[in-house]
Amino acid sequence: MSLSPVRLRDVALAAGTSTKTASRVINGDARVATDTRHRVQEAVDQLGYQVDLMARSLRKGVDDTVGIVVPTIGDPFFAKAIEEIEQMALPRGINLLVASNSRDPKCERKVVDGLLARRVSGLIVTPFSADYSFLERVVTPVVFLDRHPNGMDVGAVIVDDEGGAYRIVMHLASFGHRRIALLTDDLTIETSRLRREGYVRAMLELDLPIEQEFQATWCVDAAQAEACTNDMLDLDHPPTAIFSARSETSLGVVRALHLRHRTDIAFASFGDFATADVLSPAITVIDHDPRTLARRAMEMLSERLDGAPASPVDTIVAVEVIARGSGELPALRAVS
Amino acid sequence: MSLSPVRLRDVALAAGTSTKTASRVINGDARVATDTRHRVQEAVDQLGYQVDLMARSLRKGVDDTVGIVVPTIGDPFFAKAIEEIEQMALPRGINLLVASNSRDPKCERKVVDGLLARRVSGLIVTPFSADYSFLERVVTPVVFLDRHPNGMDVGAVIVDDEGGAYRIVMHLASFGHRRIALLTDDLTIETSRLRREGYVRAMLELDLPIEQEFQATWCVDAAQAEACTNDMLDLDHPPTAIFSARSETSLGVVRALHLRHRTDIAFASFGDFATADVLSPAITVIDHDPRTLARRAMEMLSERLDGAPASPVDTIVAVEVIARGSGELPALRAVS
DNA sequence: AACACGCGTGACAACGATTACCTTGACATT
DNA sequence: AATGTCAAGGTAATCGTTGTCACGCGTGTT
Numbered sequence: 001m002s003l004s005p006v007r008l009r010d011v012a013l014a015a016g017t018s019t020k021t022a023s024r025v026i027n028g029d030a031r032v033a034t035d036t037r038h039r040v041q042e043a044v045d046q047l048g049y050q051v052d053l054m055a056r057s058l059r060k061g062v063d064d065t066v067g068i069v070v071p072t073i074g075d076p077f078f079a080k081a082i083e084e085i086e087q088m089a090l091p092r093g094i095n096l097l098v099a100s101n102s103r104d105p106k107c108e109r110k111v112v113d114g115l116l117a118r119r120v121s122g123l124i125v126t127p128f129s130a131d132y133s134f135l136e137r138v139v140t141p142v143v144f145l146d147r148h149p150n151g152m153d154v155g156a157v158i159v160d161d162e163g164g165a166y167r168i169v170m171h172l173a174s175f176g177h178r179r180i181a182l183l184t185d186d187l188t189i190e191t192s193r194l195r196r197e198g199y200v201r202a203m204l205e206l207d208l209p210i211e212q213e214f215q216a217t218w219c220v221d222a223a224q225a226e227a228c229t230n231d232m233l234d235l236d237h238p239p240t241a242i243f244s245a246r247s248e249t250s251l252g253v254v255r256a257l258h259l260r261h262r263t264d265i266a267f268a269s270f271g272d273f274a275t276a277d278v279l280s281p282a283i284t285v286i287d288h289d290p291r292t293l294a295r296r297a298m299e300m301l302s303e304r305l306d307g308a309p310a311s312p313v314d315t316i317v318a319v320e321v322i323a324r325g326s327g328e329l330p331a332l333r334a335v336s
Numbered sequence: 337m338s339l340s341p342v343r344l345r346d347v348a349l350a351a352g353t354s355t356k357t358a359s360r361v362i363n364g365d366a367r368v369a370t371d372t373r374h375r376v377q378e379a380v381d382q383l384g385y386q387v388d389l390m391a392r393s394l395r396k397g398v399d400d401t402v403g404i405v406v407p408t409i410g411d412p413f414f415a416k417a418i419e420e421i422e423q424m425a426l427p428r429g430i431n432l433l434v435a436s437n438s439r440d441p442k443c444e445r446k447v448v449d450g451l452l453a454r455r456v457s458g459l460i461v462t463p464f465s466a467d468y469s470f471l472e473r474v475v476t477p478v479v480f481l482d483r484h485p486n487g488m489d490v491g492a493v494i495v496d497d498e499g500g501a502y503r504i505v506m507h508l509a510s511f512g513h514r515r516i517a518l519l520t521d522d523l524t525i526e527t528s529r530l531r532r533e534g535y536v537r538a539m540l541e542l543d544l545p546i547e548q549e550f551q552a553t554w555c556v557d558a559a560q561a562e563a564c565t566n567d568m569l570d571l572d573h574p575p576t577a578i579f580s581a582r583s584e585t586s587l588g589v590v591r592a593l594h595l596r597h598r599t600d601i602a603f604a605s606f607g608d609f610a611t612a613d614v615l616s617p618a619i620t621v622i623d624h625d626p627r628t629l630a631r632r633a634m635e636m637l638s639e640r641l642d643g644a645p646a647s648p649v650d651t652i653v654a655v656e657v658i659a660r661g662s663g664e665l666p667a668l669r670a671v672s
Numbered sequence: 673a674a675c676a677c678g679c680g681t682g683a684c685a686a687c688g689a690t691t692a693c694c695t696t697g698a699c700a701t702t
Numbered sequence: 703a704a705t706g707t708c709a710a711g712g713t714a715a716t717c718g719t720t721g722t723c724a725c726g727c728g729t730g731t732t
Contacts, residue, residue: 007718007719008718008719008720009718017681017682018681018682018683019682019718019719019720020681020682020683020684020719020720020721021680021681021682023719023720024680024681024720026719027720031678031679031680031681032680032681033679033680033681036680036681050449050452050453051453051718051719052394052453052455052717052718052719053453053454053455054390054393054394054399054454054455054717054718054719055394055687055717055718055719055720056718056719056720057390057687057719058388058390058391058394058687058688058689058717058718058719058720059686059687059718059719059720059721060687060719060720060721061687063390065433072419073415073418073419073422074412074415074416074418074419075415076410076412076415076610079409079410079411079412079415079418080410082409082410082415082434083408083409083410083436086409086434086435086436087436087438090435090436090438090443090447093450095433095435095450095451095454096433096434096435097401097431097432097433097434098418098422098432098433098434099422099426099431099432100419100422100423100426102423102426107426111426113386114429114431115431116386117386117387117388117389118389118390118431119388119389119390251610251611251614254611254614255613255614258614258616273610273611274412274587274609274610274611275587275590275609275610275611275614275615277591278587278590278591278594278611278615279611279614279615280594280616343688343689344688344689344690345688345689353711353712354711354712354713355688355689355690355712356690356691356711356712356713357710357711357712359689359690359691360710360711362689363690366709367708367709367710367711368709368710368711369709369710369711372710372711387688387689388687388688388689389689390687390688390689391687391688391689391690391717392688392689392690393689393717394687394688394689394690394716394717394718394719395688395689395690395691395716395717396689396690396717397717
């Protein structure tokens with residue numbers, strides 16, 4: 001029935017000690033006589049004993065496990081982040097519980113509660129749009145990744161969304177573009193909102209009009225982004241440059257431009273993607289590496305696990321523009 | 337200290353029952369009077385009680401958790417597979433422990449042992465190259481995904497690697513190619529080996545020579561694939577068509593071809609990738625959907641959890657060739 | 673000589689839920 | 703009326719490990 005019928009008591013019996021002493025050996029407690037330690041070690045090896053982590057966790061009150069919640073696991077950005085965190089956790093003997101909130105606020109709370117009920121020692125969460133204030137009453141350390149939670153005033157590990165967007169729009173404009181379109185995901189998502197703010201700031205500073213027709217602010221996937229791009233290009237006065245605020249939507253834009261053979265439209269993407277440098281023209285992007293973000297988050301969580309208090313200050317990861325060609329296409333002289 | 341100071345005894349106390357009855361209500365046992373059930377329910381809601389899953393798991397002997405082990409989490413193929421499994425597990429209240437074996441046989445055993453020590457109720461494993469015979473003595477159900485384990489004679493959920501590779505090579509040949517190169521990952525990996533076998537079968541059947549110079553059989557990443565492609569193209573008699581047996585390596589091939597502006601070389605990839613249909617020419621691929629594979633694996637695991645015995649028979653998922661252009665480029669007349 | 677102290681160790685009680693087993697009373701059956 | 707059946711609920715043991723406390727012993731201190 002049992003996974004392995006070998007219990008600590010069996011080890012203790014074989015070594016001729018009490019379970020407590022065997023436990024000490026296993027936990028590397030220094031206060032054990034060398035020869036006793038030896039006998040226990042031998043019994044462990046011979047019997048093939050393995051701790052029952054469930055029992056350990058119950059006794060200790062926490063589980064050596066970190067939970068991570070992201071909107072979608074399949075998104076390459078989050079997949080890479082998960083990978084990085086797993087790599088950092090593994091050597092410390094920490095396991096990773098992965099869950100997605102499925103971009104659904106209802107699901108979101110349930111998923112986090114489920115992880116907490118499992119007594120994870122810590123949590124890394126990319127919030128979607130649920131209210132997270134309930135976490136204030138929870139002692140489990142939580143680090144927020146990529147966005148701030150609603151209803152909670154706490155620091156997060158984020159990238160410079162606003163600044164990056166601002167810079168890339170300025171970049172596009174420096175090639176003569178005045179009609180710059182914006183594609184974003186759902187604006188209730190903080191990253192989308194901030195990137196839009198960067199876009200707006202740049203446009204205002206440049207004294208360029210923010211046309212309603214050039215604002216596609218609800219593209220949740222590549223297909224929608226493609227449709228929106230097509231719509232914009234069909235306008236009487238279409239944009240000459242496009243800024244897509246997310247890798248996923250960028251795929252849609254690229255697809256639309258490609259199918260229409262519009263190699264004259266300038267394009268820049270917030271977020272790199274696999275073949276961005278191989279397309280013709282190669283895609284200019286703002287690189288924001290999920291691994292860096294993840295690493296910072298895990299470091300912060302480790303500190304919290306060691307007792308550091310939650311910081312109200314953000315950790316902001318810088319981003320950089322990678323010019324590859326698509327963002328440097330000049331604006332053609334206006335037709336009108 | 338505790339996550340939530342509310343224990344089952346508190347609920348029982350508030351409802352005026354024994355913990356046993358409260359437990360019955362929580363576990364949906366029918367043998368509870370409606371009004372008692374009501375009182376307990378109320379106490380649960382009011383106190384905000386949540387089961388301690390650690391305690392439950394210790395008592396029950398298993399944890400409502402499924403572990404998944406893949407070579408690399410960041411690989412889009414496995415990321416999608418993980419996503420699918422998580423989506424299937426969530427509604428059943430099953431959590432997902434994700435771990436990677438880091439393509440390292442030493443790590444592999446440790447990772448699986450760690451998950452078993454956690455008393456997961458089941459395991460889905462994409463084996464790398466460790467010996468898995470130790471699992472024969474383990475009662476936890478394990479389903480193998482994408483490959484068979486070494487040292488164990490058991491069914492797995494796999495795709496038709498050999499057949500798919502065979503078909504795509506025949507496809508390339510039907511456009512006049514005789515000099516067809518092969519790029520694979522490490523051949524100790526079953527998928528790589530089988531895809532190579534499909535290639536070999538096709539070549540033999542077509543009576544085409546299998547040139548050593550056209551076999552790059554150790555491309556673990558895109559960079560190596562790119563280098564190998566460049567080497568081949570620099571040969572005196574380079575290939576006119578290339579078959580890459582893995583998405584990751586395909587990215588390298590695409591990069592090499594693109595940078596050399598070689599739009600004359602035919603190319604096909606085992607495994608689709610994000611912008612394959614947007615490149616010029618668009619990339620012909622063998623589509624093998626990670627979600628389908630994952631779904632089958634999870635279904636099989638569910639059956640095993642319900643007591644079904646391990647099947648020695650494979651579940652083979654069919655694959656299909658998606659012709660997009662790059663694989664239909666004709667062979668130019670030989671120069672010699 | 674009395675005392676405190678550190679060390680190695682073990683007995684025992686948690687941790688919080690489930691489960692095997694038991695009691696009780698209501699009702700049906702003979 | 704006696705008995706059997708079954709629903710509803712309780713008691714105490716238990717899952718495997720670790721923390722608390724106490725013990726015996728040798729040593730250095732006063």
